[in-house]
Amino acid sequence: MSKKSRYSFLAAGFVLATLAGCTPGGSGGDSGKTEIKFINGFTGGDGDYMTKIVNDFNESQDEYTIVQSQEKEHYTKFKSGDYHLVVMHETNLETYQKDQLIQEAGPFMEAAGISEDDFNEAGIQSGLIEEQMFGVPLDIHPLTMFYNEELVQEAPTDYEQLKQLGETLQSENSNLYAFGLPSTGLTTFYFTVAAAQNNIDLAKEGYLNFTDDAYADALMQYHSMIFEDNVSPEKLGLDGEFQAFMKSADDGAKQTAVTMTGPWYYQAVKEKYGDSLGIGKMPTLFETPATTGNAHTIAVAASVDDDAIKDGIAEFLTFMYTPENLANWAESGQTVTHLETLDYISEDPEKYDLANVNQEQLEMYTPAPRVYQFDEQMRYMNEVVFTKLTNEPNLTKEDLMKELEKATKASKQVADTQPE
Numbered sequence: 001m002s003k004k005s006r007y008s009f010l011a012a013g014f015v016l017a018t019l020a021g022c023t024p025g026g027s028g029g030d031s032g033k034t035e036i037k038f039i040n041g042f043t044g045g046d047g048d049y050m051t052k053i054v055n056d057f058n059e060s061q062d063e064y065t066i067v068q069s070q071e072k073e074h075y076t077k078f079k080s081g082d083y084h085l086v087v088m089h090e091t092n093l094e095t096y097q098k099d100q101l102i103q104e105a106g107p108f109m110e111a112a113g114i115s116e117d118d119f120n121e122a123g124i125q126s127g128l129i130e131e132q133m134f135g136v137p138l139d140i141h142p143l144t145m146f147y148n149e150e151l152v153q154e155a156p157t158d159y160e161q162l163k164q165l166g167e168t169l170q171s172e173n174s175n176l177y178a179f180g181l182p183s184t185g186l187t188t189f190y191f192t193v194a195a196a197q198n199n200i201d202l203a204k205e206g207y208l209n210f211t212d213d214a215y216a217d218a219l220m221q222y223h224s225m226i227f228e229d230n231v232s233p234e235k236l237g238l239d240g241e242f243q244a245f246m247k248s249a250d251d252g253a254k255q256t257a258v259t260m261t262g263p264w265y266y267q268a269v270k271e272k273y274g275d276s277l278g279i280g281k282m283p284t285l286f287e288t289p290a291t292t293g294n295a296h297t298i299a300v301a302a303s304v305d306d307d308a309i310k311d312g313i314a315e316f317l318t319f320m321y322t323p324e325n326l327a328n329w330a331e332s333g334q335t336v337t338h339l340e341t342l343d344y345i346s347e348d349p350e351k352y353d354l355a356n357v358n359q360e361q362l363e364m365y366t367p368a369p370r371v372y373q374f375d376e377q378m379r380y381m382n383e384v385v386f387t388k389l390t391n392e393p394n395l396t397k398e399d400l401m402k403e404l405e406k407a408t409k410a411s412k413q414v415a416d417t418q419p420e
Contacts, residue, residue, distance in 0.1 A: 045267030123337025135297025155280025266333030
């Protein structure tokens with residue numbers, strides 16, 4: 001839809017709304033503006049950066065107001081509430097499309113003057129379902145390396161270097177380790193990177209199959225990293241990869257020199273380490289270089305059918321995908337996939353240091369498998385299997401295979417619930 005036709009729809013909508021005695025979209029209140037309800041899960045340090053984009057848009061014009069909600073359980077709120085826009089992970093996009101909770105985003109992109117060609121390949125794939133865009137690509141957030149330059153001068157590039165680092169640190173202080181493996185938390189990323197770096201496809205006929213013998217070997221390497229090579233402490237618990245990096249061995253805690261974690265922790269690690277913070281690519285822990293993680297997209301609720309709301313969404317997207325505005329999101333540490341914005345932030349590598357480093361990882365980024373209810377299919381792996389790998393020193397491959405069979409059975413049961 002062209003801008004001209006959009007505004008004709010807006011004008012028609014305004015006339016009808018005026019005759020009906022209400023504002024366009026029916027939710028403008030006393031302001032006379034069309035309200036667009038936007039929900040996301042940005043409750044951490046990155047939330048302020050999205051809020052800036054929203055506030056700047058609201059101040060830039062007087063026809064629309066984005067009413068933003070930032071909720072920890074934003075998916076639950078989205079399904080039960082009256083929202084127009086939602087930030088959705090690429091791993092959830094297909095589920096919400098099959099459940100008929102979102103609609104095709106392509107027409108909104110066209111109305112905003114945005115096309116697939118405006119994004120890199122990782123971004124395009126994040127929003128596609130069967131050759132149609134159901135999510136406007138926002139960012140890729142891969143497993144990211146931060147390191148303490150007081151303990152290691154250069155970013156380790158492979159497991160052998162991490163192992164050597166661990167030996168050096170242990171000789172100095174038994175509470176110092178190379179890096180940490182969490183027991184729970186970001187374990188999905190560790191499961192998928194093990195598959196990606198070993199060229200293993202977990203998706204089998206719509207469900208996740210974890211019983212590949214080579215995959216079991218890869219996961220046992222995590223076990224060895226703790227109980228044989230002493231590169232990571234054991235039993236680090238929830239978000240242990242991040243928590244151990246933030247602690248100090250001088251206080252008697254188990255401290256790591258390196259962490260592979262989510263880029264949303266950037267503000268916290270930057271505040272703690274300042275100029276001593278190093279940023280690097282995901283190291284090769286297994287066979288081949290690769291990083292995994294997830295992606296944010298912007299999806300439109302299936303219930304949106306009001307022309308004024310549609311026009312407002314298109315205007316917001318036009319505003320957001322202007323490099324000077326989307327760069328705010330890159331400043332939070334997220335790696336945008338919009339090509340013009342990537343060029344823009346490349347001109348200031350110090351201000352957008354994390355986004356620029358992770359930009360280099362986009363070519364080695366492997367998305368998580370696209371399956372129905374991905375998080376539910378991963379649940380047994382996250383809640384049981386990784387805890388065993390990081391907490392049980394006597395775990396054998398045979399023990400692990402039994403657990404992987406249980407996890408596969410559980411994932412298939414979830415897959416069988418998808419709509420026909």
